[in-house]
Amino acid sequence: MLLLISPDGVEEALDCAKAAEHLDIVDVKKPDEGSLGANFPWVIREIRDAVPADKPVSATVGDVPYKPGTVAQAALGAVVSGATYIKVGLYGCTTPDQGIEVMRAVVRAVKDHRPEALVVASGYADAHRIGCVNPLALPDIAARSGADAAMLDTAVKDGTRLFDHVPPDVCSEFVRLSHASGLLAALAGSVGRSDLGPLTRIGTDIVGVRGAVCEGGDRNAGRIQPHLVAAFRAEMDHQSRKHAAGVPAAN
Numbered sequence: 001m002l003l004l005i006s007p008d009g010v011e012e013a014l015d016c017a018k019a020a021e022h023l024d025i026v027d028v029k030k031p032d033e034g035s036l037g038a039n040f041p042w043v044i045r046e047i048r049d050a051v052p053a054d055k056p057v058s059a060t061v062g063d064v065p066y067k068p069g070t071v072a073q074a075a076l077g078a079v080v081s082g083a084t085y086i087k088v089g090l091y092g093c094t095t096p097d098q099g100i101e102v103m104r105a106v107v108r109a110v111k112d113h114r115p116e117a118l119v120v121a122s123g124y125a126d127a128h129r130i131g132c133v134n135p136l137a138l139p140d141i142a143a144r145s146g147a148d149a150a151m152l153d154t155a156v157k158d159g160t161r162l163f164d165h166v167p168p169d170v171c172s173e174f175v176r177l178s179h180a181s182g183l184l185a186a187l188a189g190s191v192g193r194s195d196l197g198p199l200t201r202i203g204t205d206i207v208g209v210r211g212a213v214c215e216g217g218d219r220n221a222g223r224i225q226p227h228l229v230a231a232f233r234a235e236m237d238h239q240s241r242k243h244a245a246g247v248p249a250a251n
């Protein structure tokens with residue numbers, strides 16, 4: 001399982017760089033503009049320059065409206081600025097067809113510029129609170145639009161977690177559907193260390209985290225702490241060893 005960490009700007013990205021050996025992807029976002037809030041192109045560029053070259057940089061394009069042209073242009077901005085994972089939060093899409101239309105436009109814009117970039121179609125575990133597409137529709141939206149990964153995050157950051165809205169057995173189905181379509185499955189949403197056992201067992205490819213590696217567990221007021229990134233990775237490694245050894249869930 002890969003660890004994706006979301007700093008809110010260049011200073012925090014430098015803290016991520018200090019913990020670079022413990023993480024896999026640096027994800028540029030602007031949390032004060034939403035769960036998948038988009039940051040400025042120059043911030044993506046500065047962060048790309050600040051983190052080790054072997055660490056891919058991801059960028060969120062926003063909690064986007066159902067406006068394929070607008071979103072495609074924003075996605076191109078992210079890839080031109082140096083991101084190689086492009087994450088789109090389908091906040092304003094109320095049907096799978098709308099999600100596919102937006103994602104097809106994004107995939108074309110991104111891959112015309114950089115064919116090897118990975119496009120991530122993200123939905124929300126708490127979709128019922130905002131009226132967007134159902135979490136289990138994401139793998140099909142991603143597959144039918146030519147994206148590379150399906151993701152879930154939480155839209156409302158009020159302390160509720162991924163598993164509060166989409167329990168582990170449904171997340172497992174999300175992963176199964178993603179893999180059946182040849183996609184990576186990414187999961188996030190106030191994920192804590194105690195969630196890593198189930199996330200490992202269901203075969204999650206990427207876990208996205210912010211709050212759990214911020215001071216005081218506070219994704220807004222706290223700042224990313226390199227020692228918390230290291231501790232989070234240590235628990236991931238522990239869970240992965242347990243899983244490989246076939247240790248039952250309760251131990």
Ligand SMILES: O=C[C@H](O)COP(=O)(O)O
Binds near residue numbers: 004027157189219
């Ligand atoms: O993509 C990952 C998100 O930034 C997760 O943030 P969170 O762990 O604070 O919910």
